[in-house]
Amino acid sequence: MNVYPNIFSNNPLDRVSYLRSKPEWIKETIVKEDTVFVAFWRGKPFVSNVPGLISGNSLPDQHSPALFPLNFFEEKIINVSMVIFLGLLNGKAYFSIDLSRVSDPENEAGLKDLGTFEDLMALSSQAIDPGELAILGQAKAIFEWHNSHKFCSRCGSESSLAEAGYKRICNECNSEHFPRTDPVVIMLATYNDRAFLGRQKRFPPGMYSALAGFVEHGESIEEAVARELNEEAGISTKDVYYHSSQPWAFPFSLMIGCIAEANSENFKLDEIEIDEGRWFSRAELKDAIEGDKNSNFFVPPSMAIAHHLIKNFVYNK
Numbered sequence: 070m071n072v073y074p075n076i077f078s079n080n081p082l083d084r085v086s087y088l089r090s091k092p093e094w095i096k097e098t099i100v101k102e103d104t105v106f107v108a109f110w111r112g113k114p115f116v117s118n119v120p121g122l123i124s125g126n127s128l129p130d131q132h133s134p135a136l137f138p139l140n141f142f143e144e145k146i147i148n149v150s151m152v153i154f155l156g157l158l159n160g161k162a163y164f165s166i167d168l169s170r171v172s173d174p175e176n177e178a179g180l181k182d183l184g185t186f187e188d189l190m191a192l193s194s195q196a197i198d199p200g201e202l203a204i205l206g207q208a209k210a211i212f213e214w215h216n217s218h219k220f221c222s223r224c225g226s227e228s229s230l231a232e233a234g235y236k237r238i239c240n241e242c243n244s245e246h247f248p249r250t251d252p253v254v255i256m257l258a259t260y261n262d263r264a265f266l267g268r269q270k271r272f273p274p275g276m277y278s279a280l281a282g283f284v285e286h287g288e289s290i291e292e293a294v295a296r297e298l299n300e301e302a303g304i305s306t307k308d309v310y311y312h313s314s315q316p317w318a319f320p321f322s323l324m325i326g327c328i329a330e331a332n333s334e335n336f337k338l339d340e341i342e343i344d345e346g347r348w349f350s351r352a353e354l355k356d357a358i359e360g361d362k363n364s365n366f367f368v369p370p371s372m373a374i375a376h377h378l379i380k381n382f383v384y385n386k
């Protein structure tokens with residue numbers, strides 16, 4: 070299997086989509102002795118320092134998702150919680166349970182002293198197995214989708230979760246709704262030996278990154294890259310190459326990383342979207358990627374796909 074550079078990718082689970090649509094299989098599997106549940110509460114996974122089933126505890130201060138059997142949770146807790154199927158790993162089934170409707174899960178669901186609910190973004194920069202992190206991203210994104218799509222977009226009635234989390238069916242008009250992923254293009258514009266980075270007002274002081282934006286309807290990835298570069302920085306694009314992508318569970322996007330060859334170094338910033346921006350030389354970007362203290366700017370850390378786009382430009386010439 071390939072190992073991709075972006076975190077939240079490299080999910081080790083087999084999603085067995087042909088099985089999750091079979092209610093009998095789900096019913097049998099959910100109560101099997103070795104089936105495990107990852108717990109979430111209001112977007113945060115429950116993690117502990119006990120050895121993870123995928124990773125063991127190979128790193129100091131390693132975090133792993135705490136894994137529970139279904140019967141760990143009382144029936145009254147399960148009845149108000151959302152349960153989704155994640156996939157199989159070495160024959161073991163992984164599910165996730167969203168305890169968001171329980172106001173105090175540590176005490177009410179018996180989790181006290183077993184670990185903590187952690188912010189997924191914060192967790193991603195700590196010691197955690199990349200495969201386990203990808204599983205948590207998968208669960209978070211699908212819970213986010215369900216939590217923001219409780220009502221039918223055709224008739225407005227309430228809908229119900231089906232196929233172990235991979236569908237919603239309207240209780241009134243029977244319309245089927247499927248989990249969506251929002252595509253976002255993120256691109257490094259290059260011209261000869263230089264690449265363009267910009268900064269938004271919300272960035273920490275000194276940080277510059279690749280520009281990004283949502284893909285619109287009726288638009289290819291290449292066209293979205295060209296449009297965003299033109300709108301945000303007045304850069305005219307000659308050619309677009311795909312680099313890599315990153316599942317991004319904030320709330321349920323797919324970041325599509327591209328390199329865009331520009332026609333020239335001409336640019337004109339959209340000052341509402343971009344606070345500052347300029348062309349950087351490969352040598353300047355190398356210093357920033359390597360964390361040189363003399364660099365007068367910095368780039369996003371390795372958890373961000375922008376980091377890998379810049380790194381690719383620095384080292385692959």
Ligand SMILES: [Zn+2]
Pocket residue numbers: 221222223224225226239240241242243244
């Ligand atoms: Zn409906």
